[in-house]
Amino acid sequence: MLKNALVRTPSPELINGITRGKRDKADYQKALQQHEQYQRLLVEQGISVTVLEANSSFPDSVFVEDVVVCTPKCAVITRPGVLQRREEIKGLENVLPPFYDEIKKIEAPGILEGGDVLLAGSHCFIGISERTNHAGADQLTAILQQQGITATTVPIKDMLHLKTGVVYLENNTLLVNSKYQDHPAFRSFNKITADTKEASAANSLWINGTVIVPAGYPVTRSNLEDAGYKTVAVDISEFEKLDGGLTCLSIRF
Numbered sequence: 001m002l003k004n005a006l007v008r009t010p011s012p013e014l015i016n017g018i019t020r021g022k023r024d025k026a027d028y029q030k031a032l033q034q035h036e037q038y039q040r041l042l043v044e045q046g047i048s049v050t051v052l053e054a055n056s057s058f059p060d061s062v063f064v065e066d067v068v069v070c071t072p073k074c075a076v077i078t079r080p081g082v083l084q085r086r087e088e089i090k091g092l093e094n095v096l097p098p099f100y101d102e103i104k105k106i107e108a109p110g111i112l113e114g115g116d117v118l119l120a121g122s123h124c125f126i127g128i129s130e131r132t133n134h135a136g137a138d139q140l141t142a143i144l145q146q147q148g149i150t151a152t153t154v155p156i157k158d159m160l161h162l163k164t165g166v167v168y169l170e171n172n173t174l175l176v177n178s179k180y181q182d183h184p185a186f187r188s189f190n191k192i193t194a195d196t197k198e199a200s201a202a203n204s205l206w207i208n209g210t211v212i213v214p215a216g217y218p219v220t221r222s223n224l225e226d227a228g229y230k231t232v233a234v235d236i237s238e239f240e241k242l243d244g245g246l247t248c249l250s251i252r253f
């Protein structure tokens with residue numbers, strides 16, 4: 001059962017965040033409203049939401065998932081792989097102590113972003129991407145091993161992070177985009193596949209029995225409902241313009 005989430009209010013600088021493709025600029029006022037709706041949905045799933053103040057020094061700081069990995073026994077402050085976000089971790093050591101006694105850090109030459117960390121039961125998949133390298137993955141693996149959690153790496157191409165295309169829905173089940181449907185790493189899991197025209201829907205968010213799906217992907221939503229999941233949709237169009245999905249907008253534990 002998840003109890004807590006940390007989110008960070010988007011700053012007006014959000015519109016200058018990193019994007020991989022050419023997209024329209026995000027609308028800040030709309031992003032603020034969408035973020036509030038996202039928080040409301042978390043609260044409706046029984047989550048206590050802590051809202052961190054906007055940080056205008058870092059346009060992408062609303063994507064908090066990338067800077068902290070929560071494990072059962074400790075929080076791990078990451079070392080973002082992209083230079084524009086490297087210093088985004090400043091101050092996090094002051095935010096985490098009410099929740100965690102033990103805080104660890106990914107150190108150079110490791111880089112690691114939370115979007116690449118997929119905890120599925122007692123096993124963790126770590127994406128090796130433009131943002132996460134083997135040194136970062138090795139450090140997280142060592143931390144997890146001390147807690148009896150195994151970890152393996154999955155090389156990522158054509159996606160920002162591992163969780164862009166694969167998320168865990170509990171019950172030994174993954175939601176995957178079609179490219180990962182037959183990936184050997186995930187052989188032992190049941191899989192629900194996001195519709196091929198709805199690849200972004202693969203980044204949905206399981207919270208305490210409900211799957212929050214991004215609005216605008218009806219086929220994937222009904223695939224989830226057909227599989228027995230209760231779903232609820234939220235519009236995150238302004239964050240999608242910055243390659244952000246549902247999981248990256250919060251840290252849950």
Ligand code: CIR
Nearest residue numbers: 018060063115242243244248
């Ligand atoms: C970035 O490129 O870092 C941000 N614009 C998007 C981060 C999305 N994070 C995630 O999927 N975990």
